[in-house]
Amino acid sequence: MAANGIESNARHVLDRVVNAGAAGDLVVREAASLSLKAHAGLLEEHKVTSTRVYGVRAVKDDRAGIAYSEADDAAALDSMVDQALVNAAFARVDPNEGVAPGDTALTTDDAILSPTDATTVEAKIDTALHIERELTARDKVRNLPYNGVQDITATRYVFSTTGRTARSQGRVCSVHAYALASDAGKDALEGVQWHGRRFDEIDTEWIIEETYRRCLAMLQGEAIPSRHYDVLFDAEHQADLFAVFADMFSAKTARDGINPLRDKVGEQVAVEALTIRDAPLDADGLRYALFDDEGLSTATTDLIDAGVLNTLAHNSATAAHFDVPNTGNAERSPRSSLGVGLHQLEIAPGDVTESSLTSGEYLEIVDLAGLHSGANTVSGDFSFGAAGFLCRDGQRLRPVRNITVAGNFYEMLTKIAAIGDTQHWNPERSALMARIRFADVAISG
Amino acid sequence: MLDTRVAQSAIDHAIALGADFAEVFVERNQINNIATLSSQVRDIASGIDFGVGVRVVYGTNVLYGYTNRTDQEELKRIVSELAAKDRRDPAAVSQAFDFRVAADAHRAERTLSKDAEVGDKVAYLVAADRAARKASNLISQTQGACTQRQQGVEIFNSEGLHIRDTRHYVRASLRAVASNGTEQATGSRNDGGLLGWEIVETLDPAECGSEAARQALVNLSAKPCPSGRMPVVIGNGFGGVIFHEACGHLLETTSVAKQASVFHDRLGEVVANPVVNAVDDGTLLREWGSINVDDEGMATERTQLIKDGVLVNFLADRVGAAQTGLPRTGSGRRQSYQYAPASRMRNTFIESGDDSFDDMIASIDRGLYASHMGGGSVQPGTGEFNFAVVEGYYVEDGKVRYPVKAATLISTGPDVLRRISMVGRDFALATGMCGSVSGMVPTTVGQATLKVDDILVGGNA
Numbered sequence: 026m027a028a029n030g031i032e033s034n035a036r037h038v039l040d041r042v043v044n045a046g047a048a049g050d051l052v053v054r055e056a057a058s059l060s061l062k063a064h065a066g067l068l069e070e071h072k073v074t075s076t077r078v079y080g081v082r083a084v085k086d087d088r089a090g091i092a093y094s095e096a097d098d099a100a101a102l103d104s105m106v107d108q109a110l111v112n113a114a115f116a117r118v119d120p121n122e123g124v125a126p127g128d129t130a131l132t133t134d135d136a137i138l139s140p141t142d143a144t145t146v147e148a149k150i151d152t153a154l155h156i157e158r159e160l161t162a163r164d165k166v167r168n169l170p171y172n173g174v175q176d177i178t179a180t181r182y183v184f185s186t187t188g189r190t191a192r193s194q195g196r197v198c199s200v201h202a203y204a205l206a207s208d209a210g211k212d213a214l215e216g217v218q219w220h221g222r223r224f225d226e227i228d229t230e231w232i233i234e235e236t237y238r239r240c241l242a243m244l245q246g247e248a249i250p251s252r253h254y255d256v257l258f259d260a261e262h263q264a265d266l267f268a269v270f271a272d273m274f275s276a277k278t279a280r281d282g283i284n285p286l287r288d289k290v291g292e293q294v295a296v297e298a299l300t301i302r303d304a305p306l307d308a309d310g311l312r313y314a315l316f317d318d319e320g321l322s323t324a325t326t327d328l329i330d331a332g333v334l335n336t337l338a339h340n341s342a343t344a345a346h347f348d349v350p351n352t353g354n355a356e357r358s359p360r361s362s363l364g365v366g367l368h369q370l371e372i373a374p375g376d377v378t379e380s381s382l383t384s385g386e387y388l389e390i391v392d393l394a395g396l397h398s399g400a401n402t403v404s405g406d407f408s409f410g411a412a413g414f415l416c417r418d419g420q421r422l423r424p425v426r427n428i429t430v431a432g433n434f435y436e437m438l439t440k441i442a443a444i445g446d447t448q449h450w451n452p453e454r455s456a457l458m459a460r461i462r463f464a465d466v467a468i469s470g
Numbered sequence: 471m472l473d474t475r476v477a478q479s480a481i482d483h484a485i486a487l488g489a490d491f492a493e494v495f496v497e498r499n500q501i502n503n504i505a506t507l508s509s510q511v512r513d514i515a516s517g518i519d520f521g522v523g524v525r526v527v528y529g530t531n532v533l534y535g536y537t538n539r540t541d542q543e544e545l546k547r548i549v550s551e552l553a554a555k556d557r558r559d560p561a562a563v564s565q566a567f568d569f570r571v572a573a574d575a576h577r578a579e580r581t582l583s584k585d586a587e588v589g590d591k592v593a594y595l596v597a598a599d600r601a602a603r604k605a606s607n608l609i610s611q612t613q614g615a616c617t618q619r620q621q622g623v624e625i626f627n628s629e630g631l632h633i634r635d636t637r638h639y640v641r642a643s644l645r646a647v648a649s650n651g652t653e654q655a656t657g658s659r660n661d662g663g664l665l666g667w668e669i670v671e672t673l674d675p676a677e678c679g680s681e682a683a684r685q686a687l688v689n690l691s692a693k694p695c696p697s698g699r700m701p702v703v704i705g706n707g708f709g710g711v712i713f714h715e716a717c718g719h720l721l722e723t724t725s726v727a728k729q730a731s732v733f734h735d736r737l738g739e740v741v742a743n744p745v746v747n748a749v750d751d752g753t754l755l756r757e758w759g760s761i762n763v764d765d766e767g768m769a770t771e772r773t774q775l776i777k778d779g780v781l782v783n784f785l786a787d788r789v790g791a792a793q794t795g796l797p798r799t800g801s802g803r804r805q806s807y808q809y810a811p812a813s814r815m816r817n818t819f820i821e822s823g824d825d826s827f828d829d830m831i832a833s834i835d836r837g838l839y840a841s842h843m844g845g846g847s848v849q850p851g852t853g854e855f856n857f858a859v860v861e862g863y864y865v866e867d868g869k870v871r872y873p874v875k876a877a878t879l880i881s882t883g884p885d886v887l888r889r890i891s892m893v894g895r896d897f898a899l900a901t902g903m904c905g906s907v908s909g910m911v912p913t914t915v916g917q918a919t920l921k922v923d924d925i926l927v928g929g930n931a
Contacts, residue, residue, distance in 0.1 A: 093516075403647055
């Protein structure tokens with residue numbers, strides 16, 4: 026099932042784990058990518074890469090240790106296993122962290138998740154240069170500080186000492202363009218990104234026109250008076266906001282005593298209109314996952330159902346710890362220990378039409394800054410730089426920038442004014458969400 | 471780490487394809503991470519990153535590729551693929567390598583390749599946890615971390631450079647969670663440097679734990695922060711992140727060459743209040759952001775950026791220097807072999823002034839004392855930045871009144887430089903990780919406590 030010696034290397038690694046009297050699993054990530062950036066009519070970056078990294082988790086005497094290696098000769102792999110065993114000897118005893126039983130073999134269809142197309146490297150280079158050339162030729166655009174074309178094919182493998190194997194290959198093509206425009210002493214840096222599985226699906230002209238439109242729209246933005254506003258985020262930043270606070274669904278942070286929702290399962294944590302799922306099997310999303318990083322099958326999980334916290338997201342260790350079903354949310358890179366992560370977040374449609382959602386005055390946020398530095402996932406407090414538009418009845422009245430949006434995310438979930446009846450993918454196609462109108466959010470200008 | 475003949479072959483191949491400059495960067499990065507939860511080990515992870523980056527330059531166009539393989543065929547394949555569109559008749563001649571080992575100004579003793587010293591590190595983190603819990607029974611959890619890294623690099627280039635260097639990094643931190651049953655708040659403390667685990671000889675786990683606990687307890691009692699434009703006194707040490715983000719990034723030729731920095735045409739001009747003197751210094755002994763040589767093999771140096779408010783220099787790597795005509799400053803840095811080098815900061819700070827903390831606070835009718843800053847980000851093109859305040863206090867009528875939470879500072883680099891009106895004497899440095907075009911690199915920020923006369927504070931009150 027695996028090419029390039031990965032399967033035989035996996036056998037070698039896991040045999041050594043077993044021979045040491047341990048159990049274990051091995052995660053392998055392999056990737057090949059092309060990355061292009063343009064500047065002043067020339068390629069500023071042309072990057073070609075190929076990588077492979079192995080990460081083993083060895084469990085012995087109820088202690089787990091991990092180690093990884095980017096070299097795959099026998100000596101390096103042996104050293105990796107030995108180091109994992111040494112690390113395990115220092116780890117705390119945790120009878121819940123073992124290797125998930127079972128010997129299933131899972132694999133995804135490359136034709137669906139990793140389709141090929143006929144686009145040549147030269148054509149991709151031309152795309153990067155064309156976008157940069159066209160945008161920098163536009164009135165008021167000074168340059169394109171951030172732009173790029175990427176084509177990444179990544180394969181992940183999971184093998185375990187119980188005989189479990191899993192392989193999935195995915196391709197992501199992406200283009201981003203952020204233009205710096207200036208007019209009368211004011212600057213604006215705005216743009217768009219596009220992600221898909223086929224390069225020949227990219228709509229280059231949309232990227233150019235939309236980047237330019239957003240730049241001009243924001244150029245004359247100014248702060249607005251400080252007070253509380255209703256707020257709607259665009260799809261990109263609504264997904265970003267939920268991603269920043271995704272640990273609220275993690276059973277691992279709950280087990281570690283740093284998840285404020287730890288003891289809230291079965292309780293109302295949000296307005297009744299809010300239903301949130303993890304939907305790994307939606308193949309329209311680019312984070313489709315047939316299996317998690319323990320190699321276990323995934324399934325749709327209702328996390329918040331009608332405002333009630335239905336379950337946290339679990340791997341086998343947290344499920345055993347809390348004595349609840351495993352939700353198939355194990356997350357582990359070759360370099361990291363066994364954790365928990367969401368695959369594809371989904372916010373179910375509400376019952377409010379777009380016109381009702383956008384009635385009256387509200388602030389539409391289209392840019393957030395400081396997402397990771399300005400948020401405390403333990404307390405829920407956040408304060409971000411923001412830009413957007415002051416709107417009324419669905420119409421943008423004027424651009425707004427140099428403002429901050431602040432609040433407590435967990436409290437915001439209980440102060441949702443309305444949820445739209447239509448779902449939208451974020452640009453990275455990692456979250457499918459209905460739009461949420463948050464009530465009474467503190468804005469400083 | 472790499473057979474010299476393989477490196478020479480790849481470089482010769484690039485030059486034969488018409489490149490003006492070619493470079494092979496080899497990295498072997500050994501790492502050991504320990505994470506504790508309360509008094510127990512949560513995770514221990516270790517590993518080795520190894521790879522080879524190949525940079526091919528035509529004029530000022532940079533082509534870059536990398537691989538985990540070390541064979542001649544793979545490196546030449548990458549060169550051929552990179553040069554496919556630019557290949558031409560040879561324009562340069564590659565020089566024979568002149569090997570040397572970088573002079574080590576930051577000699578480490580307790581290195582990772584000798585011993586990871588896991589038991590000793592765990593003992594330190596457990597002692598810090600004990601100290602945090604001793605501070606108050608409201609401390610409900612702690613998370614400790616200790617990371618040690620030994621990065622060996624070998625750089626070859628078509629000008630005959632062949633140099634090896636080894637960098638030893640170590641960092642220890644504790645995060646404390648305080649809980650009163652309904653709310654949670656956090657505090658943290660971290661230390662690090664360009665040295666081995668001998669850093670522990672200068673650290674006190676009790677101080678680490680009690681400081682993390684103190685901050686968590688302050689934040690647990692904090693009120694929502696008033697918002698709006700107001701004067702802000704920014705604390706020393708990590709408060710220097712404001713200069714790093716707001717100005718430092720705009721002085722890297724990465725932004726300057728593209729005219730994507732608001733300072734790109736301001737060299738020699740007054741850009742700051744005359745009380746501001748700013749430096750980026752890669753030579754400070756055993757500091758987290760120091761280096762012996764940069765990731766292009768050039769010896770690092772001390773670079774005065776702003777002198778008495780006048781912009782006097784930028785930070786330049788090889789390509790940035792070629793694009794701007796400025797001298798290189800030994801600032802070409804990258805996270806790993808997976809990135810081409812770019813001009814990056816090292817230890818960046820505003821030099822001490824002569825104002826007192828009391829005078830700064832006394833000068834404020836309504837404002838904020840941001841005693842501890844968190845991270846932030848900046849848009850180089852517009853200079854707009856944001857910083858999170860992780861410990862702050864409301865100031866009224868010249869007195870520090872009460873702690874506030876969830877505050878963010880928003881402004882632009884040029885604006886804040888002009889509005890720094892007072893700089894104190896309590897200079898300190900602090901460690902951080904800086905992310906930019908060439909990945910995450912260790913950097914130090916620093917300053918004495920200083921006052922900015924007017925800045926937008928985002929709060930929730």
